[in-house]
Amino acid sequence: xxxxxxxxxxxxxxxxxxxxxxxxxxxxxxxxxxxxxxxxxxxxxxxxxxxxxxxxxxxxxxxxxxxxxxxxxxxxxxxxxxxxxxxxxxxxxxxxxxxxxxxxxxxxxxxxxxxxxxxxxxxxxxxxxxxxxxxxxxxxxxxxxxxxxxxxxxxxxxxxxxxxxxxxxxxxxxxxxxxxxxxxxxxxxxxxxxxxxxxxxxxxxxxxxxxxxxxxxxxxxxxxxxxxxxxxxxxxxxxxxxxxxxxxxxxxxxxxxxxxxxxxxxxxxxxxxxxxxxxxxxxxxxxxxxxxxxxxxxxxxxxxxxxxxxxxxxxxxxxxxxxxxxxxxxxxxxxxxxxxxxxxxxxxxxxxxxxxxxxxxxxxxxxxxxxxxxxxxxxxxxxxxxxxxxxxxxxxxxxxxxxxxxxxxxxxxxxxxxxxxxxxxxxxxxxxxxxxxxxxxxxxxxxxxxxxxxxxxxxxxxxxxxxxxxxxxxxxxxxxxxxxxxxxxxxxxxxxxxxxxxxxxxxxxxxxxxxxxxxxxxxxxxxxxxxxxxxxxxxxxxxxxxxxxxxxxxxxxxxxxxxxxxxxxxxx
RNA sequence: GCGGCUGUAGCUCAGCGGAUAGAGCGUCGGUCUUCGGAACCGAGGGUCGGGGGUUCGAAUCCCUCCAGCCGCACCA
Numbered sequence: 190x191x192x193x194x195x196x197x198x199x200x201x202x203x204x205x206x207x208x209x210x211x212x213x214x215x216x217x218x219x220x221x222x223x224x225x226x227x228x229x230x231x232x233x234x235x236x237x238x239x240x241x242x243x244x245x246x247x248x249x250x251x252x253x254x255x256x257x258x259x260x261x262x263x264x265x266x267x268x269x270x271x272x273x274x275x276x277x278x279x280x281x282x283x284x285x286x287x288x289x290x291x292x293x294x295x296x297x298x299x300x301x302x303x304x305x306x307x308x309x310x311x312x313x314x315x316x317x318x319x320x321x322x323x324x325x326x327x328x329x330x331x332x333x334x335x336x337x338x339x340x341x342x343x344x345x346x347x348x349x350x351x352x353x354x355x356x357x358x359x360x361x362x363x364x365x366x367x368x369x370x371x372x373x374x375x376x377x378x379x380x381x382x383x384x385x386x387x388x389x390x391x392x393x394x395x396x397x398x399x400x401x402x403x404x405x406x407x408x409x410x411x412x413x414x415x416x417x418x419x420x421x422x423x424x425x426x427x428x429x430x431x432x433x434x435x436x437x438x439x440x441x442x443x444x445x446x447x448x449x450x451x452x453x454x455x456x457x458x459x460x461x462x463x464x465x466x467x468x469x470x471x472x473x474x475x476x477x478x479x480x481x482x483x484x485x486x487x488x489x490x491x492x493x494x495x496x497x498x499x500x501x502x503x504x505x506x507x508x509x510x511x512x513x514x515x516x517x518x519x520x521x522x523x524x525x526x527x528x529x530x531x532x533x534x535x536x537x538x539x540x541x542x543x544x545x546x547x548x549x550x551x552x553x554x555x556x557x558x559x560x561x562x563x564x565x566x567x568x569x570x571x572x573x574x575x576x577x578x579x580x581x582x583x584x585x586x587x588x589x590x591x592x593x594x595x596x597x598x599x600x601x602x603x604x605x606x607x608x609x610x611x612x613x614x615x616x617x618x619x620x621x622x623x624x625x626x627x628x629x630x631x632x633x634x635x636x637x638x639x640x641x642x643x644x645x646x647x648x649x650x651x652x653x654x655x656x657x658x659x660x661x662x663x664x665x666x667x668x669x670x671x672x673x674x675x676x677x678x679x680x681x682x683x684x685x686x687x688x689x690x691x692x693x694x695x696x697x698x699x700x701x702x703x704x705x706x707x708x709x710x711x712x713x714x715x716x717x718x719x720x721x722x723x724x725x726x727x728x729x730x731x732x733x734x735x736x737x738x739x740x741x742x743x744x745x746x747x748x749x750x751x752x753x754x755x756x757x758x759x760x761x
Numbered sequence: 762g763c764g765g766c767u768g769u770a771g772c773u774c775a776g777c778g779g780a781u782a783g784a785g786c787g788u789c790g791g792u793c794u795u796c797g798g799a800a801c802c803g804a805g806g807g808u809c810g811g812g813g814g815u816u817c818g819a820a821u822c823c824c825u826c827c828a829g830c831c832g833c834a835c836c837a
Contacts, residue, residue, distance in 0.1 A: 217777075227779055230817070240817080263780055264817065308837085348837060444837075470835050480833055481762060492835040499837045526832055528765065556766080557830080564830095594799075622774065625766065627830080629773070638799035640785045641774085648799055655797055694777075706775065709784080716800060725796040761799085 190282040192290045192689035194224075197257060197269065201226055204251035208236060208243065214267075218690075222260070222268035223683055229265040240265035271683070277671045279686055284666040284737060289745055290689040293335035301339045301510045302328050304522035305429075305436055308345035309421040309443070310354050312376045313428050314573040315566050315630070316524075319555045322619045324522035325434045326701045326753045327553065333752050334696055339514060342436050343506065344425070346418050346443035350382075352400035355413045356392060357382035363416060370420035373427070373577065404496075418443070431580055433612055433754060447505035451497045454505050455490055461541055469493035475536035478529070488533045500534055507538045511548055519550040520699070525625070528554060553699055556627035558619075566630050583611035586636050587644075591761075598760075609756040610644050611636070616755055617643030621705035641709050643755055646746060649712040651761040653743035656724055656736075658760075669737040670730070677718040678738060684714040685741045688749070701753055708749045715742045
């Protein structure tokens with residue numbers, strides 16, 4: 190089905206095209222009418238005529254029969270009020286549409302989304318939260334939009350620290366070490382290795398030798414390294430499970446995966462005459478980048494010691510993703526501090542011809558998670574906050590709230606529900622602020638059941654489902670018609686019909702918070718309706734109509750939340 | 762110094778060149794003998810960091826200044 194917005198836009202577009210082909214009607218929802226079109230003024234300017242006159246002409250030429258009534262206001266606004274029959278027909282169509290009006294991409298693209306990227310043998314902490322949550326929401330949005338998503342978890346599984354980590358593993362004994370790692374105690378493992386490395390020269394020498402052995406492919410060293418990697422991946426997988434993130438171990442394609450391609454990256458850059466030796470390092474100087482002294486800034490491909498910089502594996506990854514995986518689109522959900530690095534990598538990949546213009550390549554940046562003091566979020570002791578600790582605390586609080594409220598659920602169900610609420614609280618708080626902005630992590634605020642929070646949306650959904658439970662029998666729409674006599678009903682209905690725009694705008698801009706804004710607005714429309722319009726105690730056609738509105742609202746909330754990676758429990 | 766991001770109500774944040782800048786929390790007042798009150802309705806609260814400019818129209822685009830955060834050659 191065509192969304193209501195699209196129906197309206199198509200009719201207006203025809204009229205605008207008669208004055209200037211492709212002129213944007215600038216169609217928006219409005220509080221002056223159901224929608225307003227603001228494109229007349231700009232168009233009048235371009236064609237050199239009076240705005241009111243152009244507005245009148247557009248109104249005269251637009252075939253809005255059966256769609257909307259229109260009024261010209263102010264300097265040339267077109268205020269549109271949707272036709273009751275159109276409203277009814279669109280709502281009836283939604284009842285049978287599992288996608289609730291959102292079109293599926295006619296030509297699916299292959300999209301590679303690079304996100305999460307924790308480090309092997311290190312705990313996942315708040316620093317990974319946003320990349321993981323935002324990346325996963327985007328992956329779900331792309332899938333829902335009908336595209337093919339290849340997730341890539343570019344874990345840090347290579348580099349000099351692995352010398353000391355492997356030596357520490359040997360000191361502990363493989364079994365002991367694996368046991369430590371498998372319970373997720375990665376940080377103390379890493380710290381212990383670090384302490385020895387700093388204090389003990391023999392250990393330091395062993396570690397360095399071990400790095401060389403690792404890099405030269407020594408089988409025994411590789412086997413030991415594999416233990417570290419596998420234990421870590423298993424641990425990450427458990428964290429993703431707790432967070433309900435769709436990443437799997439198969440999506441883990443770490444830095445080491447690209448090792449065998451690095452020589453070729455260097456050779457190819459050299460062949461194309463892009464490689465420059467500078468201070469003993471092999472670099473590319475993409476135009477337009479300078480350092481603090483205004484000198485050209487290099488992207489270091491191979492270091493003086495012949496080791497490869499991380500730019501090399503990033504470049505290899507682009508080559509691989511474009512040529513072997515046939516990506517149409519590359520997204521990097523990586524923190525803002527990497528902006529310049531990634532810009533340079535993209536620039537070099539374009540220069541080298543590995544990244545053709547047809548492939549969209551974008552750095553999806555995000556701001557920091559701040560503590561109550563507005564500085565980077567840390568524990569009171571100044572340590573990074575572990576992701577599992579964060580989630581555990583949220584679960585505990587959610588469980589307490591349920592208890593305080595006198596939840597009748599059994600302990601086991603309650604804990605599961607507390608987990609769903611905790612995840613919703615944390616994810617929604619993260620997704621509902623504009624991506625690029627920093628936000629203050631405030632568990633009290635995000636887990637509150639009132640206000641613009643994940644739990645509030647879940648609650649709205651649970652109340653809706655409760656209506657259908659009380660109904661006592663399966664409900665089906667049958668032959669409902671929507672007369673929308675009450676203002677609250679009409680307001681809610683317009684909200685339901687706007688789901689496609691809500692999703693599309695959020696998706697096109699890669700900004701999950703717009704979908705959050707939409708869902709919160711819908712939930713508010715619903716609660717106002719719920720307060721004013723009795724459902725179960727009404728009778729006949731009115732009752733059917735209200736039940737249908739409830740059904741659509743519940744499905745829209747549930748679908749919208751699921752696209753963001755948030756559960757909508759039946760009962761709370 | 763250069764580059765990037767940010768500055769909107771007491772607090773946390775939305776705001777797509779359009780009409781009177783909106784939510785949530787908090788505050789104050791109200792509703793309803795609760796289809797789940799974790800609700801609803803209303804009020805108060807703003808030099809949109811300052812100053813210029815472009816435009817019929819600027820929180821939004823441009824310039825400049827102020828404040829804050831981040832990055833700027835071999836750790837990834």
